[in-house]
Amino acid sequence: MKWTSMDLQKYDQAKEYIDTIIVPLAPFQIGALEPSAKNADQFDVLTLFARELEQELMGRVMLAPTYTYITTAEKSQEAERMNEWTSHFKEQPFKQVLYISFDPSWRKVANDLDGEFIWLPSIPLKDSDPAVVKGMIREQTMQTVELVKSFW
Amino acid sequence: MSDEKQQVSRRQFLNYTLTGVGGFMAAGLLISPVRMAIDPVLKSNDGGDFANVGLEVSEITSDPQRVDWTIDQVDGWYESEVNRSAWVYRNENDEIVAFSPVCKHLGCVVSWEGNDDYPEQYYCPCHDGRYYKNGVNVPGTPPLQPLDVYEQEERDGMLFLGNIKPHEEA
Ligand code: FES
Numbered sequence: 001m002k003w004t005s006m007d008l009q010k011y012d013q014a015k016e017y018i019d020t021i022i023v024p025l026a027p028f029q030i031g032a033l034e035p036s037a038k039n040a041d042q043f044d045v046l047t048l049f050a051r052e053l054e055q056e057l058m059g060r061v062m063l064a065p066t067y068t069y070i071t072t073a074e075k076s077q078e079a080e081r082m083n084e085w086t087s088h089f090k091e092q093p094f095k096q097v098l099y100i101s102f103d104p105s106w107r108k109v110a111n112d113l114d115g116e117f118i119w120l121p122s123i124p125l126k127d128s129d130p131a132v133v134k135g136m137i138r139e140q141t142m143q144t145v146e147l148v149k150s151f152w
Numbered sequence: 153m154s155d156e157k158q159q160v161s162r163r164q165f166l167n168y169t170l171t172g173v174g175g176f177m178a179a180g181l182l183i184s185p186v187r188m189a190i191d192p193v194l195k196s197n198d199g200g201d202f203a204n205v206g207l208e209v210s211e212i213t214s215d216p217q218r219v220d221w222t223i224d225q226v227d228g229w230y231e232s233e234v235n236r237s238a239w240v241y242r243n244e245n246d247e248i249v250a251f252s253p254v255c256k257h258l259g260c261v262v263s264w265e266g267n268d269d270y271p272e273q274y275y276c277p278c279h280d281g282r283y284y285k286n287g288v289n290v291p292g293t294p295p296l297q298p299l300d301v302y303e304q305e306e307r308d309g310m311l312f313l314g315n316i317k318p319h320e321e322a
Pocket of ligand 1: 059060258260279
């Protein structure tokens, strides 16, 4: 399920079946061209990836809107805010709150998070063939599906 | 007299205009979702509603195999592709059948023999939904309907799949 009015109606009817929420985490900045563009590309890939993951598991998973933060943000502060999201989700109740991101810096604070953090190795976009990128996203999706299943 | 006439016609004019605008807007509202649904399909296919899924008909056996293909929309590389997949096999009457992998419970993607405990069945990882090889849901599992079926045809030895239909009509 996605966070759309249509899917929320379905969710409302079937809450007991949808016990997992997935939150993509994406850094962003608008500054020096190269790092900014890289963040923007990764944001796109993360969005695509999250959508594919949702497509595979939509009957049990809600995909939350992407949580964005400034690249240089203090992660411990962000973690506090994410924990507020997590407790909000758990009220529903969602049993599993899963965060997915290409940003490796979350790994350092993963223990402070009330949800589970899944780190994805980033996919290089620049100058790659779209078909190759698609294939990589597909592969990563299937691997992550397995990982999500292991939480069930 | 002439004043009244003019007023009437002005009112009529306004009426027409308002109806016109209203009608136009309603038409717009009606058309756009339909177009959104249809457009990717229209753009994707070289020949009608069917897409080449990259599988030779001669390679289809009684063992279901998964095929994946995409439907193209040409505007930028990412927003532009819709993923499709199917489980294809030859049934006991030697007919080719292509199932949609979308679980009829809440829409997760099912896999043939996706769980070792249930050989010879489709398995849905989300709530243990199951289907027999012929696509019929196993009673007592969450799905209440059989898997949907793709319309299919053979062109030059290749399998082409089209629209998705409920199991009964196939
Ligand atoms: S979505 Fe397949 S069993 Fe619930």
